[in-house]
Amino acid sequence: MLRVHSFESLGTYDGPGIRLVVFLQGCNFKCLYCANADTIELKGGTETSVEEIVNMAKNQKPFFGKKGGLTFSGGEPLVQAKQLLPVVKTLKQEGFHVCIDTNGSILNEDVKAVMEYVDIVLLDIKHINEAQHQLLTGKSNAKTLAFVDYLQEINKPVWLRYVLVPGYSNNPEHLHQLGKHFQAYNNIEKLEIQPYHELGAHKYEHLGWEYKLKGVKANTPEQLNEAYNILTTYFKEVVIN
Template sequence: MIKDGLLVAQKVEQLNSEASNRLRVHSIETFGTHDGPGIRMVVFVQGCQFRCLYCANPDTMDVKGGHFLEIEELVERAIKQRSYFGKKGGVTVSGGEPLLQRSILKKLFNRLHEEGVNTVLDSNGRLIDQQAKDLLEVTDLLMLDVKHFNNEWHKKLTGLSNVNTFKVAEHRESTGKPMWLRYVLVPGWSDQEEHLHELGNHFKDYKTIERVEILPYHQLGVHKWEALGMEYKLKDVSPPDAQKVEKTASIFMSYFKDVRVN
């Protein structure tokens, strides 16, 4: 288990420091419609400290994997697609975990803003330091993935604590900048009603939360785990049925104005 997230994050940035204008990328999706508002170019970065049992992209975990792309190449790709973004679209950086490359991403987001392109960061909130705060300052929308409200269940699901995730949320709230919460609904793991209510109570007074998205668990990434020779421990867990999703949405709607199933 990783004990010092900040130390590991610093080592990841050292791996990338040989080319400070290059981002370690796993893949890029064009015309994305599920990772932020509007039509978006979605950049999936490489490297993640979490080991989520249900991860659909386990091949993004290795911090030394992926390939480098120059910031300007990413900006040029975004400019070519800009006509499709409309008023709401733009570029989303997801993962992996983007905060592991936070100083480089700040450069990318600054360049995108120079070109009038909206920026979204999809993060699990693993760490919060000055570099992370600097990146969040130039992030138009933060989509924060809350894996579980209860810390012990969070550790069972991801291998790590959720303490920093809530610190990231608290910092974002203090800036007044918009945020969405995302919650993966896993039967038997993250569907306990008492913890759903605890999450709602914790965040209900946040002014910056514009939307809460429920992401029903699925097994579409199982073949990737098998290809990597990794054990998928949730093989016996079926996706939540419509009643379970509806019940979760109902609980969240008692705390938040905009709740959607993604």
């Protein structure tokens, strides 16, 4: 049984086409800008069976078209890799396109087994600089970088996602560093710039946590354009979500 936080039907920002997005409970990061802070604790959510998710997918299949399918997000979906495995395996057997939205910090045998049934990985790169990654997430980025190496090794298609936080992850030097690190990976199909927003701030207040980015403003068009212009020199395709 998977612990599911919530579902989003007709999602258009979480992989190709129109998708059913399954937000799983539990995350091993605590990002300063997390939009889903209520998914961090593993003990929450609703226990959901393989059959329930597959039936929901079948009901929504007419909307998926040729490109759409299911995306497992969170939280960090690979925290529940063991429980996720029978779900993705059944979905692939039923002919669905499967996508995982992950921070890439977990790589064990269960995760490797899940990857066999995944079509595309949406990989959230929080920061290329180790110290800044620690500041934003509370964790090292070493495991995430190793995960990208593994995905290249098994030739799994990847869409990188990068949240552009003013004053934290929009430094041009770091953007160039990010591009140079990943430009030789032939399995990375594109990079998505995710503009920073405060949509999750109220959830922090509800949980009794301090929102540490209070006062950080949304990106200006100039900041987004600067990041776009730098990153397009390194990646085949760059989009601003």
